[in-house]
Amino acid sequence: MIDFSVPEETLQVIETVRRFIDSELRPVEQAVDEQEAVPLDLARSIRDKARALGLYAMDMPASVGGGGLSMVDMCLVEEQFGWTSDVLVRRAFGAVPATLMSCSDAQREKYLLPAVAGDIIVAFAMSEASAGSDAAGIKTIAARAGDGYVLNGSKHFISDANVADAFMVTALTDPGKGHKGISLFLVDRDAEGVTVGREQRLMGLHGLSHCELFFNNVRLSPEQRLGQEGDGMALALGTGNRQRLRAVAARAVGMASRALQMSLEYANERKQFGTEIANFQMIQAMLADMAVDIYAARSMVLNAAWDIDQGREPRAKISMVKLFASEMLGRVTDKAIQIFGGMGYCSEMPVERLYRDARVQRILDGTSEIHRVAIARDLLKRGLSI
Ligand SMILES: Cc1cc2nc3c(=O)[nH]c(=O)nc-3n(C[C@H](O)[C@H](O)[C@H](O)COP(=O)(O)OP(=O)(O)OC[C@H]3O[C@@H](n4cnc5c(N)ncnc54)[C@H](O)[C@@H]3O)c2cc1C
Structure with missing residues (x-):
């Protein structure tokens, strides 16, 4: 029997998250967007309040201090996250790279446990100017030196770079071996030779920093390597699927739901030609299409999440969900702007921020094209397997 009901305890978590977002985050999101920064005292205060409610790092296993939510539950929570801005979600609820779960005992004490507790931030640094x-x-190289390594190279677009205490960095340890010659390292921000470069100003996601990173003869001990030599790509990509299912696709459902909610309210208020614009069939058609798109994406997200909870790793399916949900978000926020008319194009309206923040979801965590490549490759190899 298929049971689509949501357990009472999950509903309570969702309700607590929803109330927290409404009372603590949404009132400040416009200011954060305009000032393009989250003040330090605000970041600390929302983190501490969320932590006290047990809402920090809900996706991480309970064995390391996280919330231990299942993937279905986490996706339902992520839908709520979509009702506010990405940077406030990160500061309040955390964004711990799941790859940290592959760390050694020593790394667990220094990085994993403090990251899950919200005491440090670890950013993930893979992309480079010539490797997206x-x-x-990548060209960043960790060359053997004695029993350790010397790291040289640069990264860019690194989310949270200006607040991170450490970086999880991909680097070549065996340049002749392609992706099997790449390893992962935990590099402290204050290590000699690490420079956080310029802030890369973006169309959206205001308040969340994205910077270049430079490594100039940074000495690394073997204990700073995460996993075995050559495992870097497998470790990084292994957790990437889950990340894009919840933090991109499920969150896109929430963002789109908010855009639809605002559009419904506006269509019922705004009058033209002596009547509410909600009475015009062309507005109604847009609202209906938005709802259908959201429903389809939501069903896909929860189905793939359920697969994961059953112990499967539905890679092609997750590519389909990420592709569909991020493109769905583009369609829905575009229609929302249209329904708001000129007001939709005004930066004082949250719908304008949603539209800007939505655009990058088709680029992050694998572009739409890369996911189409992955889906087609899987189809040609195995046929349709949904
Ligand atoms: C806001 C933001 C935050 C980010 N945060 C991080 C982070 O924290 N850490 C990190 O490591 N990186 C981060 N990135 C980088 C992100 O992962 C890359 O931008 C993304 O992987 C795309 O790479 P690219 O920008 O170099 O585009 P490119 O790879 O240069 O792609 C350019 C175009 O070519 C297309 N293309 C490329 N290859 C193919 C192909 N085989 N077939 C068809 N089309 C193709 C792409 O789809 C795209 O349309 C972030 C980026 C942004 C914008």
Whole structure:
């Protein structure tokens, strides 16, 4: 029997998250967007309040201090996250790279447990100016030196770079071996030779920093390597699927739901030609299409999440969900702007921020094109397997 009901305890978590977002985060999101920064005292205060409610790092296993939510439950929570801005979600609820779960005992004490507790921030640094979609084409190199390594190279677009205490960095340890010659390292921000470069100003996601990173002869001990030599790409990509299912696709459902909610309210208020614009069939058609798109994406997210909870790793399916949900979000926020008319194009309206923040979801965590490549490759190899 298929049971789609949501257990009472999950509903309570969702309700607590929803109330927290409404009372603590949404009132400040406009100011954060305009000032393009989250003041330090605000970041600390929302983190501490969320932590006290047990809402920090809900996706991480309970064995390391996280909330231990299942993937279905986490996706339902992520839908709520979509009702406010990405940077406030990160500061309040955390964004711990799941790859940290592969750390050694020593790394667990220094990085994993403090990250899950919200005491430190670890940012993930893979992309380089010449290696984006082709993540294995990196040039950053960790050359053997004695029993350790010397790291040289640079990264860019690193989310949270200006607040991170440490970086999880991909680097070549065996340049002749392609993606199997890449390893992962935990590099402290204050290590000699690490420089956080310029802030890369973006169209959206205001308040969340994205910076270049430079490594100049940074000495690394073998204990700073995460996993075995050559495992870097497998470790990084292994957790990437889950990340894009919840933090991109499920959150896109929440963002789109908020855009639809605002559109419904506006259509019922705004009058033209002596009547509410909600009475015009062309507005109604847009609202209906938005709802259908959201429903389809939500069903896909929860189905793939359920697969994961059953112990499966539905890679092609997750590519489909990420692709559909991020493109759905583009369609829905575009229609929302249209329904708001000129007001939709005004930066004082949250719908304008949603539209800007939505655009990058088709680029992050694998572009739409890369996911189409992955889906087609899987189809040609195995046929349709949904
Ligand atoms: C806001 C933001 C935050 C980010 N945060 C991080 C982070 O924290 N850490 C990190 O490591 N990186 C981060 N990135 C980088 C992100 O992962 C890359 O931008 C993404 O992988 C795409 O790479 P690219 O920008 O170099 O585009 P490119 O790879 O240069 O792609 C350019 C175009 O070519 C297309 N293309 C490329 N290859 C193919 C192909 N084989 N077939 C068809 N089309 C193709 C792409 O789809 C795209 O349309 C972030 C980026 C942004 C914008």
